[in-house]
Amino acid sequence: MSVLLESKNVSKAFGGVKAVNNIDMKIMKGDIFGIIGPNGAGKTTFFNVCSGVIPPSSGQVFLNGELITGLKPEQIAQRGMARTFQNIKLFNYMTVLENVKIGFHMHTKTNMFDAILNNKRFKTDEEMVTEESKKVIEEVGLSQFMNVPAGNLAYGIQRKVEIARALALRPEILLLDEPAAGMNPNETWELLEFVKKINKKGYTIAVIEHDMKFVMNLCKKILVINFGTKICEGDPAHVKNDSQVQEAYFGKGTTL
Numbered sequence: 045m046s047v048l049l050e051s052k053n054v055s056k057a058f059g060g061v062k063a064v065n066n067i068d069m070k071i072m073k074g075d076i077f078g079i080i081g082p083n084g085a086g087k088t089t090f091f092n093v094c095s096g097v098i099p100p101s102s103g104q105v106f107l108n109g110e111l112i113t114g115l116k117p118e119q120i121a122q123r124g125m126a127r128t129f130q131n132i133k134l135f136n137y138m139t140v141l142e143n144v145k146i147g148f149h150m151h152t153k154t155n156m157f158d159a160i161l162n163n164k165r166f167k168t169d170e171e172m173v174t175e176e177s178k179k180v181i182e183e184v185g186l187s188q189f190m191n192v193p194a195g196n197l198a199y200g201i202q203r204k205v206e207i208a209r210a211l212a213l214r215p216e217i218l219l220l221d222e223p224a225a226g227m228n229p230n231e232t233w234e235l236l237e238f239v240k241k242i243n244k245k246g247y248t249i250a251v252i253e254h255d256m257k258f259v260m261n262l263c264k265k266i267l268v269i270n271f272g273t274k275i276c277e278g279d280p281a282h283v284k285n286d287s288q289v290q291e292a293y294f295g296k297g298t299t300l
């Protein structure tokens with residue numbers, strides 16, 4: 045298996061705060077890779093650097109061996125990376141299909157001018173976008189909700205639609221930022237099965253999550269960050285038994 049996403053010595057400082065400190069990471073093609081750490085550890089900042097939302101203070105990020113540091117988020121998306129955000133939600137009054145179609149926006153060549161003139165290119169793009177969006181929705185098993193306004197769906201389903209929208213770009217790797225936040229145990233379990241399913245379809249997954257059980261049951265490899273620094277990396281069993289990890293989460297003398 046080859047390396048899909050790699051960070052080398054990535055650091056990010058905000059004024060005096062070193063939010064991310066010299067992080068090296070390698071995510072292999074086909075993996076489900078977890079990033080965990082206590083509140084404020086630097087997980088989201090690290091994701092933001094990897095996906096081009098913010099530049100690193102130093103270090104480099106490679107996607108499929110290509111240096112992507114300095115590229116804009118949409119350029120990185122075009123090279124095969126998609127992500128969900130903690131706080132960007134669905135459009136409640138739009139259907140599932142319409143929401144997923146928005147995810148395609150970056151993939152089509154149509155510009156605003158074409159759309160206003162409603163010319164031939166717009167029509168072809170629009171048809172293609174509708175067809176492809178339907179395919180994504182079917183592929184992830186959400187067909188029954190295709191024409192339902194997103195706001196009418198249960199919370200757990202809405203989260204799945206957010207993931208489907210990110211898949212509209214047909215990424216090689218999908219970055220999920222706390223997908224299980226606010227979910228009850230049932231929804232969390234269903235989400236776990238959902239993420240496993242899309243991974244089996246060939247998408248590599250990187251996930252930030254607070255829910256330790258979720259990460260332990262989902263991920264093949266886990267990176268643990270504390271105060272911006274990598275403190276441990278390995279399979280779930282290794283991470284679970286690591287004394288530094290236990291200390292970071294629960295304080296001295298406590299075990300998971």
Ligand SMILES: Nc1ncnc2c1ncn2[C@@H]1O[C@H](COP(=O)(O)OP(=O)(O)OP(=O)(O)O)[C@@H](O)[C@H]1O
Pocket residue numbers: 058061062063081082083084085086087088089090
């Ligand atoms: N734009 C910013 N300006 C200044 N400081 C920031 C900024 N973004 C993050 N930080 C700081 O960087 C550190 C890491 O924050 P980050 O949000 O990356 O952590 P996190 O691990 O994702 O936390 P959480 O689990 O609570 O979401 C924190 O101390 C935070 O206050």
